[in-house]
Amino acid sequence: MALSRRGFPLQWVMVTVIVGITLLLSAILITRAYIDQRDLLLEAAESSSEHLAGRLDSANLSLLAPVQNSIQLLVHDTLLEARSLEQRLERLPLLVQVLQSNPVTSAIYAGYPDKDFVLLRQLKSDRVRQLLNAPEQAMWMVQSVDHIDTDRVERYWLFFDSKMALVERREVPDYSFDPTLRPWYEEAQGKSEPVLTSPYLFFTTREVGVTLSRQSASGGVVGIDASVEEISRELAALKPKGAHRLVVVDPTGTVVAWPDLNAMLIQQGKDVRLANLGELGVPALEKMRAVSKLDGRMVQFNEGEEQWFGLRQPLLAMQGASLELLMAVPASELLAGIRDRRQAYVYWALSITLLALFIGAAMAYRLTRPLDRLSSWVRELARFDFSRSGIKPSGVREVNQLNEVLGGMANAIRHFQAISHTLAREQQLERMLPGVAEHLKASIEAEESSIYLLDPETSTLTLASGREESTRLPRTVKGDSNNSKMLGAQLEKALPDGQGHWLVTPLKGREIEPAGFMVLRITDTDPKAQQALANFVDELSGSAATAIETRQLIEAQKRLLDAIVHLLADAIDAKSPHTSGHCERVPELAQMMVDEACKSSDGEFERFQMSEEQRYEFHLAAWLHDCGKITTPEYVLDKSVKLDALYNRIHEVRTRFEVLWRDAEIRYLKGLLAQENEAGLHERLLQEQASLQADFERVARLNLGAESVTDEDLADVHRIAQRTWERNFDKRLGLAEIELERMPSEGELPVTEPLLSDRPEHLVSWNGRRPPVEADNPDNVWGFDMKLPQHQQNLGEIYNLTQRYGTLTPEERFSINNHIVQTIRMLTSLPLPRQLRRMPEIAGNHHERVDGQGYPRRLHAGELSIPERIMALADVFEALTAADRPYKKAKTLSESLRILAFMARDGHLDRAVFKLFLESEVYLEYARRYLPEEQIDTVDRRQLWLLAKGEG
Template identity: 35%
Template sequence: MKISSRGRHTLQFHLSVVFLILVLSVGTLIGWLAYSRMNTVITEASANLFNLTSTEAVAGLGRLYAPAELAVEVIARQEIVRAETLEERLANLPPIAGFLEQAPSLSSIYVGYDDGDFIMLAPTPDEVSRRSFSAPDETAFVVQSVERDVGMEPRGRFVFLGPDMERLGEDERQSFAAYDPRIRPWFERAQAANGQVKTSPYVFFTKRNLGQTVALKVPGTSATVGVDITLNTLAETLRRQRVTEHAELAVFGRDLGMIAHPDETKVVEMRPPSATGGAPELGRLSAVQLYGTSLPDVAKAAVEAGVTSADDKTLTDRLSIHGEPWRVQVSPLKIRGSTPYYLAIAVPEAELMFHARELLHQGAIVIGAVLLIAIPITMTAARLVSKPVRALSAEAEKIRRFDFSDPIEVNSAIIEIDDLASSMHGMKSAIQRFLDINDTISAEKDFDRLLHTLLREMGGIVGAERGAIYLISDDLTYLQPAAVMDGAPQSLSAHALEALPGPFRKACEDRRAYAAPVSGEDLSICGGDPSAAENPDRNAVIVPLFNRTGILIGMMALVREELGDGSLVRFVDALSGATAVALETRQLIASQKALFQAFIRMIADAIDAKSPYTGGHCARVPELTKMLAEAAHDADTGPFADLKLSEDDREAIHIAAWLHDCGKVTTPEYVVDKATKLETLYDRIHEIRMRFEVLKRDAWIAYWEGVANGGDREALAEKRDTELEGLDADFAFVAECNEGGEFMSPDRVERLQDIAGRTWTRTLSDRIGIGREELNRKNEVPEPGLPVDEPLLADRPEHILKRRPDDLFTPDNPWGFKLDQPEHLYNRGELYNLSIARGTLTDEERYKINDHIVQTIIMLSRLPFPQHLRHVPELAGGHHEKMDGSGYPKRLTGAQMTPVARMMAIADIFEALTAADRPYKKGKTLSEALKIMGFMVKDGHIDGDLYDLFLTSGVWRDYAARFMKPEQVDDVDIDTFRPKASAAA
């Protein structure tokens, strides 16, 4: 039921009302939160972090220096500052050792004296430190001493003390005696200052790590107390303050020398090998990199901005590094008794956005809450939309699967969806109709039926009751009637293109379907009755048909008695292209098949015309093969009850039968027609006759020479006559052997050898005036000097024609040929040919004749047959195979041969036996031929089941009526020839 138009709204209206409210609410809330909190969070986060880090760095320095400052003040009041010998000084060390045990940041405590003496106490808390001093394993402290007595060389000693300050041993270390505290910076600064001093960070002489010295000149004494502190704890403080993954922190001096960095390897650097001694030196701030941007740039900017002045200024900046913003701050760190240090901090701004991300997370929660509220509203609206949309989606899926079985029945309150359902229904019907017509066109193979099918289908689309199809004439000047719709007048006239009525001419000129009113004579062109009553609504749909090259090939005219939908005309116009292509394709296929059939017949006729001994063989074998194939197709019982032929099968059999001997075009005529043993292009018996004639002349010449020389005329005549009689008898024997009528027994071959032993004299060169190939064969042996005596009969080297390499078939040849190939292509030796045991053919010539089936298979296998004709070479090439596998060229057995190939073998043999147009033999009668074929069944040469079908179906009788002479057709009792009947008997 249709919903009233007042209750329907557009899809855009429904979706816009719901989603605009949601989008505006969520967007406003997120925007307000982000705008109000973002800048505050970033600023506060960076300021808090930097201030906290600076405060912690100052506190760390305070914690670092406090133990050292206290130790210096306390030690300055100890007796050690007044002790003059090593023993006295060692006695005052236990209180001092307590400072080293309580403050791990203290590296060592020492006292330097104005006379150059020096004593230092250093802890050895681990194995590494003990090894560095070469101390015993139990050593807890090492005392390093330098004593300078007046008049004596300085003395350097290492004393090793245990945990309870017991003495474990000592070593003379004369290399240490060179150490003079009076030239060290800490001593010099303390001497010049009034109170404690702190040196700049430096690399300790003994331990090679970075630290500072807190020193104090003890008033009223010659001693100066020093305490070394390491800066490792400051580096640890910086590491703890590295709150983000990519934050960089560094403490440096005014000269950019590194004081502390989370990565201690960047604080102390080894000098290059070229530097003196390779001693370590203080690292430079340039070693610290921010993704490729160095902190020195920030530090220099801080110095230039006056950060190191007394104003205690802090430099804060915002840098862009690789397109990413960074927050940077350089702050001064004031140290009592020392020049200021500076703390540089650089943090990616993105890593400072932690709070901002929390803000975004809160925003997401808010969005989720808003969406939870919006879900019921959205689902209510979606429910109204989804049901018809789902139905249309299911219909679209059916269309995608080409399922057009059910109509589309979808109603919706949304105008666009309702209209879409109607459009899809029309589209579905149109596609279904289009596919049905295309299927019908594609399935129809008969051209005339195709024309009537097109008329019927197109007429059904536009509602036409009359119609006709015209096809263009061969000269492209006339439209000739080809089909008319059922019920219309069946006699239509051709129409010249130039004389077509207006609507028809306009459709052809516009190259599209055209609808126009039609009556009278124009109506008759469309297959209508020109005398029909006038109907103002009657119109004709004229569809010009153009092929793929744009040439007019025909026209379709359809008449309907009422006005139709214009869209149907457009639909017919869209179909016209497919219609024209279908017509053109069928015409091309029909033309190509006709051309192919003519070509096949031309080859067969050429083969039959090539030799008078084949006659109509190539035309009769196809007929007999097809007759036998149809008999097998019609059999309802027996071994061939399941053999059913399709039209494609019949076409393949027809082509294979007509081309079964196409390879004979390669067989020389003089081999096929060889009537005598010495015959090639001519009969070489004439050459031998001339040699005998020469010998007979020689006998006469010898007789007259003897008479001229006074010999006995009667004796000479008797000798001459005997010689002539022997030559006549020998030539008669040679001529008889040449005919091939008798079997060549060994004694006859021996007589040939005796005759060949006689010689005759040749005085002329046999290598002039001949062809190149024969000359090449003769030149394989040197030419003898003339005159030369030659055998009367001979097998000469030039008589051998060698086989070309491409004529040889390997056992794995692609065609599967299994042939015993003679060594030579031809052997034309005179003795070799005359000694043939039976017939007139040598082994080489017999192979050449049999080779026609090889060439047939090769020629046909190279043709691009369509799929349904791919087995033509197999069908055509098997008719010389035998059931027992002794045939050729593949030595197939009956089980390996197709039924059609076995049928063709029977047809080939029966036609050869009964053919009456062979000049060398008389055609056999029916009974004679059938009897011979019966023996061939027993010998395993032909298929017994097929031969039985050949007899029982009467194919032999039908063939005889069509192709055999009346005198050959005698009475036949097929029961006497049937293989099964013979077996039963």
């Protein structure tokens, strides 16, 4: 098919466009070159001035910062309380230390409300020493004005050597100095913070500087002089070479810093003042300040017959008066370099234009229309669209080659995306590694791809991925060590021979030992290509190794966490032989119910599912549901009789009965000795002994707690308690300090005591350990809502024996219930990851009731998730069927389920969970695993469900 002749050839179109654009760009560049270079120079000058201003600001701050710290200390010194020169000289060591620690300071002084004045000056320069006519060995000078009385004023200059020994005491009657009239004194009045003066000439040394002063509580003012001649020196050091003019002035035009220090000081008779800008003899600076703004921008102006550039740059404010940096430079000097290079720019631009014309013509001749399609495809690749595999073949070989390369690159990227996705998302190594191997094989067009994992304990490599039909590769390779080079050589030696080349790459991640090896069989025999591929695979192997190590580390941490959790649960079970196995059996039963709930499509279980992370979270919560029991006293957990408190106190009570028994026999024998009626004595003895036997049997029966206590039982206990016996030994002897704190003081012995009693020492207070479980407790951040007993323990004998049901007192029942509070507090204190955040709720809510009457938070059904309701039922069922509880006998399967049915009816347990428990026969599977045969009896599921619904 003939090609269309319409239009213009692409090569000529491209040549024309390139020529036109190149010529246009050349003209623009040549035109703009001079202007751009000029602007760059001006911007550089502005930036340089800004940097210079910053350096000067830093110099100012370096002068003031240490001085301010010193004056904050001096204002509280006794110097300002001194009333005579002798008292003030006692503070010289401190003042010397301050001056020596601040090199920029020249003097420290204090002015007093009565016009007294004292100043310490360090004689640093020869100029100052000559000005003051100081002795040769003098290093320090004290200036003093001391008003002795209204008519007598002493004015002295005292000179000291380097060791502060007095060299000369000079009286200076003409030293008329009134500190109260000085700016540093006046400005400090009524101020609570240090005050900084504007730069000025010092009274005595005629140096340029500033004064930092502050008023003390006594009314005196302390001041420190700091010379700012450093600014002029810094300005002279920073001044560029050439005809640049730099000066620092205040808003009135007074010169604060000038490279020539002598030129900025004007002598007027005996006085010296700072020069103004016009007195420097540089008209360009004065003209520039008049035409420019204080914004740091470069301006152009004429002075005389010469053109100048200049700018005004603001500096840091000093006590409200801003300083300015002025800079002026002749245009001939600033732009000299640009004019020399302008002609060179023109020649270079013309040369580049001609070169671009030839390159454009050559490219236009070689390219054809398929470039558009390639360009479109490349744009798709740039937009991360790798779906297209290539374009139609072209008559241009280079285009076809590019098409093949781009196709291979797109294919490789697709597989690399799949590898990245697999490494990032897949959690299981057995599924991740085969996917990585297959995608890597496809991306580099290898013949075979496999991954071996290393067992560092045995130095054994195990094939972890590879095509199932491939039986040529060895499944395991035993190495001599974990060294990657030795292992790689042994693995390569074990691989079968055949066509192609085996590429064995160690999977090196963060660990010293390799995680394994990546094995590829390639057919490309080009050494350079093989080396390039080896380098690429080596880089890719790092990501794979890190992913493998990460998953192995996660699995190891998971196993460690499981082991710790199981260890804690086993420790809790081992704490009491009567609850052994509870923390192990409840997770098993709860997990069986969760599995059934996930399978069920009935009612509220229709959409209930749990991910692997949620199952693991539930698994840990089930194992830790009673971890708080580790804080519960053992004697409470194991309490089988009412008087049990670490031991069964029925023995103490029996001993008292024995004492009364002996007392009865003694009275009988004494009656015989007194020749009383033997028959009557014997009859009375038998009656007393029979009464004691009956009363003790009544107390012993109540101590068992096997049946509820009647009102008659209560009356009998109080009657028996009225019996008395005589104690002859001090009950405070042999007691620990903590027992003595509760034990009241002892009276004279012997003491008559009741047979049974509730004594003050039986009450154990919370003693600052009151748990935050009440709803109105501000420390209760967990939402607990429990009633707290008044005392931590009540060991009263009557109190314990008269408990209506069971063996536990309210205090002991709270102690047991408190285990769930401790469980929640312990688990919420852990830094749990996001996927385990619900673990405290699942573990801690298994004593809640769907009617809101449970503990510790009184949650209702709508606030309890399905896993939490399952945990509640599993915990109750295991407790009912357990055969190792001291306070009850193990119940049969039917009895336990009947109790569960009533609990579901009464709003204790969730009715839907109980129904699932019945219909799935999880109870039967659990019973066959954990219950003895005599507990497994026939169960009527229909009748139980009717009971649960309240219809049975």
